[in-house]
Amino acid sequence: DLQEVKVEVKTDVAVPKPKSGEVLIRVVAAPVNPSDFGVWTRPSASGNEYVPMVAGTEGSGIVIASGGGFVANRMVGKNVGFVKPKNGGSYQQYVIVDAMTGVFPLSEGVKCEDAASHFVNPYTVCGFIDTLRKRHTGPLENIGLVHTAAASQLGQMLVKLAKEENITLINVVRREDQATVLKDIGAAYIVNSSEDGWETSLRTMMKDLKINVIFDAISGDMSGTLLNLLPNGGTLFAYGKLSGSTCNGIQFTDLSYKNKKFEGFLLTNWLLEHGQGLQTMQRINAATKKVHRGLSKPDGWSSSKYQDCNIDNMFEMLLENMKSTSSVTGRKLRIRFDQEN
Ligand SMILES: NC(=O)c1ccc[n+]([C@@H]2O[C@H](COP(=O)([O-])OP(=O)(O)OC[C@H]3O[C@@H](n4cnc5c(N)ncnc54)[C@H](OP(=O)(O)O)[C@@H]3O)[C@@H](O)[C@H]2O)c1
Incomplete structure (x- = not known):
């Protein structure tokens, strides 16, 4: 506390x-x-x-x-x-x-x-997009993800960068004023988790847009709910615990019969995925360039x-x-x- x-x-x-x-x-x-x-x-x-x-x-x-x-x-x-x-x-x-x-x-x-x-949130956004691209197997026009607590500082950066990089993004928020903030910066798909029937809306959107990756900042009961809504074969990344709680409600059938994956994401693990060598330097340099490009413009993606x-x-x-x-x-x-x- x-x-x-x-x-x-x-x-x-x-x-x-x-x-x-x-x-x-x-x-x-x-x-x-x-x-x-x-x-x-x-x-x-x-x-x-x-x-x-x-x-x-x-x-x-x-x-x-x-x-x-x-x-x-x-x-x-x-x-x-x-x-x-x-x-x-x-x-x-x-x-x-x-x-x-x-x-x-x-x-x-x-x-x-x-x-x-300049670092923690924007580099994490770069990490999400890189991870998504590496995992994506279908046609390029179907590349996309779901993001929760989407009106966070990180979430707003993701809205702007995903748009620049032609990545479809479904934003899950918990209040209408958060939806307005995201619409104002160009978010196209928004689901409000305090509205009745939000689960059905999210499931339908993922199916229609052929999205099967979620990055979740909330954990708690949201973990099990999201894993259940995810299409078969998809991946749920837990990357935060804003609920303050453990990841609850994960069903055996989702992980086994439905072949869904439940993984963690951490910025430092992504940055150091290839150890301390040249590849890591290149990854950091590419992210730095992208972040600073965003900071150089008024309302740029990383501002x-x-x-x-x-x-x-x-x-x-x-x-x-x-x-x-x-x-x-x-x-x-x-x-x-x-x-x-
Ligand atoms: N794994 C990693 O490597 C990594 C790296 C960077 C950041 N993160 C995580 O990313 C998350 C976002 O960070 P940030 O700095 O962008 O946050 P932030 O700007 O402080 O914003 C937090 C947002 O989450 C909402 N929120 C808080 N508790 C919530 C809950 N229980 N359910 C739903 N929404 C909730 C807040 O809504 P209100 O308007 O209602 O307050 C606000 O919109 C954090 O969990 C952070 O730890 C993880």
Whole structure:
């Protein structure tokens, strides 16, 4: 329960020094992702307390120093997106990052704060489309997928990129206002899971559009329901647990007689599918190019709308947003470090 989490903002932290191959980044903005706060309530080995951590996975900022080395030196002065800080998480004013594996220089014209979510969600969208293409066996015009919690930041990116890449997308949302958000950015197929008969609508749409792949962010009872609706031979990928629950209701007959597959999807597994070699570098470079192309255009596929906060009021705003009467759709929480509190 997030209510039990204790958040402390430290003000007496020395600016860290980068070692060779590392850079020091002054952070401009960091998004608050479900995968960030998903681990705040992970119990310690003893099970009695939560594991203390400096929160955050990704963000954007300006490289202000190098610890030496060709790649790190060339980054100084650049606006960058970053992942995996070495001195804790991304919710800090200064982070140290490995110049080779964690820093992504932004294209000319991309505002630093607009690139806060440059990695986790857009690269996952690239991973979905790549996975779908590799699995697809029928005619190319029938390539498509179903996506749940589809009005999420990731879902809105997927709507825009799928359209650019001629991929059919069925969006499952839970409220009408989410359907409106998606229609406004060009979504063609939308099913509202709070309406009576939504299961029949989704089953019919998948059949008519010859779609047999689902990416599900919800888990819980949704897992069994979706697997049941999936055409025989199809695949359900679980990639999130927004319901907060285990994957329930999976039927033996769906997996056996109906030959449906139930798999997990994780961004890092997709990125490192071929190990640490050249193929992985090429995969990352291709995704980076695509993400930055999207960030360079107003309303490009990888750009987002945010709700800004600062480090002092972030947790309060997060708790407010997570109330059942609130909505996070179209308001990804973004911590700004470049503005006065
Ligand atoms: N596996 C991976 O590698 C990977 C990578 C990236 C992201 N993810 C996952 O992708 C998901 C989306 O991330 P995001 O950053 O795009 O999220 P986000 O912008 O915070 O949006 C979350 C969306 O999900 C909706 N939602 C929340 N709980 C729900 C529930 N129980 N049932 C249906 N809808 C629900 C929210 O609706 P309201 O408007 O009602 O709040 C909102 O539209 C998360 O689960 C995240 O962990 C996984």
